[in-house]
Amino acid sequence: MLNNSPKTLFEKIWDQHVVVPETEDTPAILYIDLHLIHEVTTPQAFTQLKESNLRVRTPEKVLATMDHSTPTVPIKTIKDLDLVAESGPAEQIRDMIKNCQDFGIELYGFDSDRRGIVHVIGPELGATQPGRTMVCGDSHTSTHGAFGALAFGIGTTEVAHVLATQCLLQRKPKTLAINLNGNLNNGVSAKDIILKIIGTIGVDGGTGHVIEYRGDTVSSLSLEERMTICNMSIEGGARAGMFAPDDATFEYLEGRPMVPKGDDWHEAVEKWKQLVSDKDSVFDKEVDIDVDSLKPMVTFGTNPGMVMPIDSEVPDHEGNQSFKQALDYMKVESGKPLLQKPIDVVFIGSCTNSRLSDLKDAAEILEGRKVADGVRAMIVPGSQAVKAEAETIGLDKIFLQSGAEWRESGCSMCLGMNGDTVGNGQLAVSTSNRNFEGRQGKGSRTILASPKTAAASAISGFVQDPRIFGNN
Amino acid sequence: MEKIIKFSSKTVVMANEDVDTDQIIPARFLTLPSKEGIGECLFYDWRFDESGQPNKDFILNKEESQNCSVLVAGNNFGCGSSREHAPWALVDYGFKAIVSTSFADIFKNNSLKNGLIPITVPKEMHNWLINNPGVEVMIDLENTLIQTQHGHQSSFPVESFSRYCLMNGIDQLGYILSQESEITKHENKI
Numbered sequence: 001m002l003n004n005s006p007k008t009l010f011e012k013i014w015d016q017h018v019v020v021p022e023t024e025d026t027p028a029i030l031y032i033d034l035h036l037i038h039e040v041t042t043p044q045a046f047t048q049l050k051e052s053n054l055r056v057r058t059p060e061k062v063l064a065t066m067d068h069s070t071p072t073v074p075i076k077t078i079k080d081l082d083l084v085a086e087s088g089p090a091e092q093i094r095d096m097i098k099n100c101q102d103f104g105i106e107l108y109g110f111d112s113d114r115r116g117i118v119h120v121i122g123p124e125l126g127a128t129q130p131g132r133t134m135v136c137g138d139s140h141t142s143t144h145g146a147f148g149a150l151a152f153g154i155g156t157t158e159v160a161h162v163l164a165t166q167c168l169l170q171r172k173p174k175t176l177a178i179n180l181n182g183n184l185n186n187g188v189s190a191k192d193i194i195l196k197i198i199g200t201i202g203v204d205g206g207t208g209h210v211i212e213y214r215g216d217t218v219s220s221l222s223l224e225e226r227m228t229i230c231n232m233s234i235e236g237g238a239r240a241g242m243f244a245p246d247d248a249t250f251e252y253l254e255g256r257p258m259v260p261k262g263d264d265w266h267e268a269v270e271k272w273k274q275l276v277s278d279k280d281s282v283f284d285k286e287v288d289i290d291v292d293s294l295k296p297m298v299t300f301g302t303n304p305g306m307v308m309p310i311d312s313e314v315p316d317h318e319g320n321q322s323f324k325q326a327l328d329y330m331k332v333e334s335g336k337p338l339l340q341k342p343i344d345v346v347f348i349g350s351c352t353n354s355r356l357s358d359l360k361d362a363a364e365i366l367e368g369r370k371v372a373d374g375v376r377a378m379i380v381p382g383s384q385a386v387k388a389e390a391e392t393i394g395l396d397k398i399f400l401q402s403g404a405e406w407r408e409s410g411c412s413m414c415l416g417m418n419g420d421t422v423g424n425g426q427l428a429v430s431t432s433n434r435n436f437e438g439r440q441g442k443g444s445r446t447i448l449a450s451p452k453t454a455a456a457s458a459i460s461g462f463v464q465d466p467r468i469f470g471n472n
Numbered sequence: 473m474e475k476i477i478k479f480s481s482k483t484v485v486m487a488n489e490d491v492d493t494d495q496i497i498p499a500r501f502l503t504l505p506s507k508e509g510i511g512e513c514l515f516y517d518w519r520f521d522e523s524g525q526p527n528k529d530f531i532l533n534k535e536e537s538q539n540c541s542v543l544v545a546g547n548n549f550g551c552g553s554s555r556e557h558a559p560w561a562l563v564d565y566g567f568k569a570i571v572s573t574s575f576a577d578i579f580k581n582n583s584l585k586n587g588l589i590p591i592t593v594p595k596e597m598h599n600w601l602i603n604n605p606g607v608e609v610m611i612d613l614e615n616t617l618i619q620t621q622h623g624h625q626s627s628f629p630v631e632s633f634s635r636y637c638l639m640n641g642i643d644q645l646g647y648i649l650s651q652e653s654e655i656t657k658h659e660n661k662i
């Protein structure tokens with residue numbers, strides 16, 4: 001009977017990938033279709049494989065790149081690495097190259113024009129596909145759920161498990177439906193939707209759950225926008241976030257390097273069309289979000305759940321010590337607005353908001369204007385392919401003429417591992433995903449916002465509402 | 473791996489909610505090649521001041537916190553990044569268990585693979601532990617029980633396979649490898 005009961009999108013993918021079913025004593029063994037790896041969370045996994053004399057089971061199911069500690073200033077060959085990188089990151093990058101060689105894994109490295117942030121290049125290459133199970137030693141693997149894949153972050157021990165067996169031990173998570181209703185207003189972006197969601201459910205609201213985003217807003221969202229939303233699902237504590245694949249998904253993927261071709265493509269699309277939650281399927285939890293009334297959102301504290309509409313005031317901590325500590329760290333006061341608060345840095349980039357559409361959003365506001373005196377604006381494309389596309393349509397010139405920096409791709413200031421950091425005590429408006437204490441560099445203070453809000457703030461020199469820059 | 477069945481320790485209390493893995497170990501330490509000695513970097517930016525001197529007010533630097541292997545933490549401990557460096561640093565520093573009302577999923581998974589037990593207790597028990605720092609607690613993995621010297625006790629949920637592996641000092645990878653034929657069968661089906 002069980003097989004005939006209506007299933008959610010998540011359950012369909014889960015069931016298709018169970019190698020050994022879950023029992024009371026043992027978790028399920030889940031087959032992983034694609035394993036994404038990068039230089040920071042893999043070294044100890046490769047060491048474990050070497051020590052145990054194990055090979056990588058299916059190197060062709062591993063997609064490797066370098067992004068986290070990788071410099072964003074141009075270097076031609078690996079020999080130049082030491083000129084621009086500190087010894088720790090440089091060694092990690094060299095290790096990655098060596099490990100990929102030793103284990104027969106193709107690496108999108110410095111010599112590749114497809115290198116980039118792991119969650120940006122997966123979709124670009126068409127490696128991210130509906131119905132796939134995908135993991136990576138990185139929590140923002142949830143990004144790939146935008147395509148109807150089941151994708152989530154794992155730790156380094158699990159990276160070793162997947163390298164050695166292409167499988168993962170997992171207990172089946174619960175399901176959470178987030179219903180998005182209405183349309184985005186001018187000046188409001190997908191980033192504002194996900195910030196609103198996290199503000200609503202809290203940073204642990206999704207713990208133990210896989211989110212499916214549903215509702216009438218979905219069909220109007222581009223794949224880029226869906227990626228931004230899925231990306232930050234982890235910030236609401238969720239294991240993964242997903243959208244059911246639709247025509248927009250197939251359109252995005254068609255012709256990408258790694259998708260099936262010819263008849264195989266049509267066959268794949270027919271199969272992917274089945275990947276929707278059945279009509280009467282039941283979710284463990286449901287939450288409704290009204291998109292019509294949404295305004296640009298900004299964070300005021302030190303986690304992404306401490307978020308508010310840009311034109312409102314910082315809420316009261318009501319005696320909550322952690323909340324008070326956050327406000328003190330951020331040097332913001334309850335009852336005061338964030339609007340017009342002077343800033344030092346603007347960062348436009350990260351796997352949340354570094355795709356072409358994000359850069360276009362920023363360029364629309366920056367075009368013909370200047371970054372305010374005393375503000376450092378840094379724009380880092382998500383991949384070398386995004387960089388090339390942006391340069392083809394002249395976005396680089398708009399950025400450079402405005403006084404912003406335009407870099408090579410990478411994680412950069414999102415986590416400040418590669419030397420790109422926000423200074424001690426400085427305040428940044430950032431399109432990344434985490435405003436944790438010191439996330440962007442020791443002592444850094446971060447306000448998370450959309451690329452539009454970040455660009456508007458760069459020009460103004462203070463936190464600024466993008467809606468004053470007209471129809472965008 | 474060392475077998476873990478039962479142990480006792482005094483608690484250290486750090487009640488902050490939503491402590492993220494960037495606080496547990498800042499990103500700039502993620503290039504360390506080995507797990508040994510990584511405990512030095514635990515809570516680095518809270519533990520040390522600008523000049524690298526221990527911050528006297530930080531709980532782990534206090535005399536009474538030395539040699540405690542149980543950390544009582546606020547709600548949603550370990551949120552954020554998937555870095556396994558977080559449990560590595562906690563374990564290398566000397567912690568064997570974290571007690572809270574909830575944990576972030578990836579952190580919980582990572583901890584169980586490194587001999588660090590995430591112990592979820594009800595609010596009441598948690599409040600009591602927060603208000604009574606430094607009490608002696610006994611953690612019994614076999615019976616999934618946490619007990620204080622004052623007779624407060626609570627059972628805690630642990631994923632059964634992880635518990636089995638921890639109690640027997642077994643690495644989980646061996647189990648997946650033992651299912652090789654099932655994996656091949658699945659691959660032939662795709």
Ligand code: SF4
Binds near residue numbers: 068117138140350411
């Ligand atoms: S851009 Fe930031 S969040 Fe995304 S993968 Fe890189 S470090 Fe992680």
